[in-house]
Amino acid sequence: MNRSKYFNYIEEKLEILAHRIEKRGKINLLDLNIYSETFFADLLNLLFGFTLVNMNVLKQNIEGIDLVDMNQRVIAQVSSTCTKQKIESSLKKKIFVDYPGYRFKFISIARDAEKLRESSFANPHNAAFSPADDIVDVNSLLKVVLNMKIDKQREVFEFVKKELGNDIDVLKVDTNLATIINILASENLTNSIESPEINTFEIDKKILFNDLSDVKETIDDYKIFYQKLDGKYTEFDREGSNKSFSVFQIIKKQYTMMQHEKTNSKELFYSIIDNITKIIIESKNYIEIPYEELELCVYILVVDAFVRCKIFKNPEGYSHVIAG
Known part of the structure; x- marks a missing residue:
């Protein structure tokens, strides 16, 4: 629970x-x-x-x-x-x-x-x-x-984690992301992902449009891992198994299932995090890692899906890339 x-x-x-x-x-x-x-x-x-x-x-x-x-x-x-x-x-x-x-x-x-x-x-x-x-x-x-x-308990949890949680180990992020992507992406599906730069202004517009101002700081904290995750997706997809699409589909499925059940966007956002975490923990090929490390990776995946237009509604003209 x-x-x-x-x-x-x-x-x-x-x-x-x-x-x-x-x-x-x-x-x-x-x-x-x-x-x-x-x-x-x-x-x-x-x-x-x-x-x-x-x-x-x-x-x-x-x-x-x-x-x-x-x-x-x-x-x-x-x-x-x-x-x-x-x-x-x-x-x-x-x-x-x-x-x-x-x-x-x-x-x-x-x-x-x-x-x-x-x-x-x-x-x-x-x-x-x-x-x-x-x-x-x-x-x-x-x-x-x-x-x-x-919901209030979650707010206290987020505060304590920010104040007293462990520092991020970038080397562990690399390893754990690879493990978690492999767990989520169990199907060989075909699709492609883009590898653009983030347009921060456009992301802020999407946050406001979806009434996610309460989690803006969280999105800002984890969107910095965008390029690192993009590199992982590219590395796996180059091998022929398009794991990026599988991951996006799983995250989008959680969003679609719960978007009418939750009373507000903040609750919906954190419920996606919780459900993805639960899917990973209950996976047959999950090898336990410290909970903080697992949750960090799930945040990276879900924030990335938000940035790439896979979850939540996009305002008119939304583009998460910087036009070249």
Whole structure:
């Protein structure tokens, strides 16, 4: 199930981050703590609809506060230290005098905070603060993710993958693309593919025409592999088995089957990704590769099919090539 796939990935990456923060803290390496302030601000914004920003953007070195949401009147501290003393020390800061009525959130990024949520705390400035609700840790965030609707869960998955995913290994891309093309292209069909340069302006028009602005960044990220994939198709097709056409047909079939089932273009786009991934994993000749590498290749294939006019509607006069 896609829900299980998304949750497992998010859980793994957050747990690894928490473990690294704790271990590095023991040898006084605190760079991850600094970067985590913005990461967790964005994550909480996705999970709870906040508009938290790093307080240093507004004013440098604010004592006892890392994040602020001026719209929903929330202030937060992001910390790898998770003790009653740490929270009470934060609640004593005079900064709360300048933010009357703001709710205080304490975000533990490395340690479990379950027992602290059952404690009471000295709160001299009477900040809005409920330990049961306002002390957040990785486990409590994962509970929220687990119960999200599938589309929202996918959004969190994409965010975590972008922030915490592995760097792309170009050599592995080459090998994995070849493997996946072979899996998808099991039939010897005849057709030809063109090998043009990408016309970015025209692709942007197609994105707007299909209401895919929410995935424009994703398309931009993966269209850079266009020439590499084109080279693979050419290499295979030169051998006489037109695998490019087979791959296009499989991707187009998924698009055709689901275009009337999905409520919006973004959902349709990601459903194609999921279905192609499932086809590959369930193939008899699939040799398992790390999931991130598999998904990377599927994204490349589907974005390429989008660029080449194989899926989604084309605006009038659309041309993905630069006229010579």
